[in-house]
Amino acid sequence: MSIRRLPEHLINRIAAGEVVERPAAALKELVENAIDAGASRVFVRLSAGGTALIEVVDDGCGMDAAAMALALERHATSKLPESLWESGAIEGVTTLGFRGEALPSIASVARLTLESRPREGEGWTRIVDNGAVVHDGPAALPPGTRVKVEGLFERVPARRKFLRSPRSEYAACLDVVRRLAMARPDIAFSLEHDGRRSLSVQGGESQAERVAALTDRALFDNSVAVDFAREGIVLGGVAGLPTFNRGVADHQYLFVNGRPVKDRLLVGAVRGAYAEMLARDRHAVVALFLDVPADAVDVNVHPAKTEVRFRDPALVRGMIVSGLRRALDAAGHRSARPSEAALGLWTSEGGGAGTPAATRHPSEGWDLPVGERDASNGETPAFAGVTTGAGVTGKGMGRTLRDYRPTFFTAPPQARAEPATEPVPSTTAHPLGAARGQVARTYIVAEAEDGLILVDQHAAHERLVLERLRVGLANGGVRSQALLLPEVVELDETACDRLEERIAELSEFGLDLERFGPNAMLVRATPALLGQGDAIGLVRDLADELAAHDQALSLRERLDHVASTMACHGSVRAGRVLSVAEMNALLREMEITAHSGQCNHGRPTWVKLKNGDIEKLFGRK
Helix, strand or coil: CCCCCCCHHHHHHHHHHHHCCCHHHHHHHHHHHHHHCCCCEEEEEEEHHHCCEEEEEECCCCCCHHHHHHHCCCCCCCCCCHHHHHHCCHHHCCCCCCCCCHHHHHHCCCEEEEEEECCCCCCEEEEEECCEEEEEEECCCCCEEEEEEECCCCCCHHHHCCCCCHHHHHHHHHHHHHHHHHHCCCCEEEEEECCEEEEEECCCCCHHHHHHHHCCHHHHCCEEEEEEEECCEEEEEEEECCCCEECCCCCEEEEECCEEECCHHHHHHHHHHCCCCCCCCCEECEEEEEECCHHHEECCCCCCCCCCEECCHHHHHHHHHHHHHHHHHCCCCCCCCCHHHHHHHCECCCCCCCCEHHHCCCCCCECCCCCCCCCCCCCCCCCCCCCCCCCCCCCCCCCCHHHCCEHHHCCCCCCCCCCCCCCCCCCCCCCCCEEEEEECCCEEEEEECCEEEEEEHHHHHHHHHHHHHHHHHHCCCCCEEEEEEEEEEECCHHHHHHHHHCHHHHHCCCCEEEECCCCEEEEEEEEHHHCCCCHHHHHHHHHHHHHHHCCCCCHHHHHHHHHHHHHHHHCCCCCCCCCHHHHHHHHHHHHCCCCCCECCCCCECEEEEEHHHHHHHCCCC
16 A cells, blocks of 8 residues: 555544544633733633533734634644744743644534634634635624634544533533633633533732632632742742642642643642641642743643643652742641531531531430439439429330430540649630640640630640651751660561661661661660650551652652651550640640641641630520
């Protein structure tokens, strides 16, 4: 068979397979063209998820008839500066588009109507139906461009059957517009789907306002600004507090030189920055804008232009991790857990989901005879002698309230506040208030000026120990405490090998290890911060951490994992009774420690019920 040139219409269809894989991809190209044309307003209209109709209207510079005809030819573009035509240095491109493939590719698999008018010229329209020009003539329209795509893949059934449901395709289109609108807060965007307005933002907004408007309004109050620069690279944007998170990663928006990208390197860097502040199944909410010199990034990786390649990926990753952590340090002890979420958990046991205790019938949950004395004080409840004069319904039908007692009298309290021997601390002087007691030997109850605060003592102290270890490491090493009798830890030989390779790194944390035969390690000293901890359990957990993460993480990230594991072993355990002085000392240190709003595993360390929420519980508001 002889070699022949492919016909033009077939070339366009092949190109469309890469550029226009679904309606969202076509919409992305059209909106990017509108942005590159200098538009201040972009209007998008969709029908059936974009499969029936995609319409994009802008007020940009517009085109005359000759430019429109050329725009529908392959590899014709106005976005390469004159200086790049001869040199071919495509990395100097600053526009979103530059390949000149989108319009002819779309026109080869749909009915495309292109209408445009320059500010000082006449309007013109050109209609191309699946690669064939069917109309070319003048048109009346305001300055700008209107592009209409109808029946996408209607004559390419092999491609059409791979499209998802209209609802799924619409969701993808909405995500495309949202990301492009987030990148350009100076431009107004509007999106309609099947006659319903689903997105509308005004131009001239700040970056933080635009991000909050397109994600979650609560993000504005539960985030920190990111502003970091290194070696000509600038990182800006918004980072959500660790406790303001999502179950999926669809609220992570990453931009390189104003271009929305989906890059594994950047996603991995975000995950690394939140490593000890998020649970494994939770994801941060971020919008990061990375400005990189043009010669340090390659945007011509794929026709869709959603992937980039960095000249120094290690520098970019390290910068994102450092920039995010520096910004999150400013959050201090702030917690993003809304009081409404905590309020919803305050329901009586056995009352059914979402049934507040204050709304239940008094007899619900009373199931023990009064004849049994309270184990905690040997007395019957004060209200045990009150009768109703009638039986109560339920499993105790026919019996009076005299025969019942509340279930919460069946067990003694786990712990209680000791009598105050010193002046009670003021609740107004500290953000986390003053300690008033301890519940279940695990949770500190504190009173603040505007509400009630519950603190998980183990989770909070775990974070404090971790930050102390980090400070000690930054100041030249953590002090160690020699063991009177060295501990022998038996492990697999491969685990011992991994620990032996990291002996020097572990010694910086105050952990002195020595190889003790093929299947054992000798512990001679432990970090002084950990006190009388479980040295054997600590070493075993460290071996597991190194096995899971040693090869994939950088040295700094490995050290963070080591510090996190040590902190967990050296923190105050649940079940330990604390004095009021100890509880207040813990609260005061939390207020001055970065990231103390969540433990090393991403769980919240404290929640707050405002005074108004407490009043709602008792029906006072």
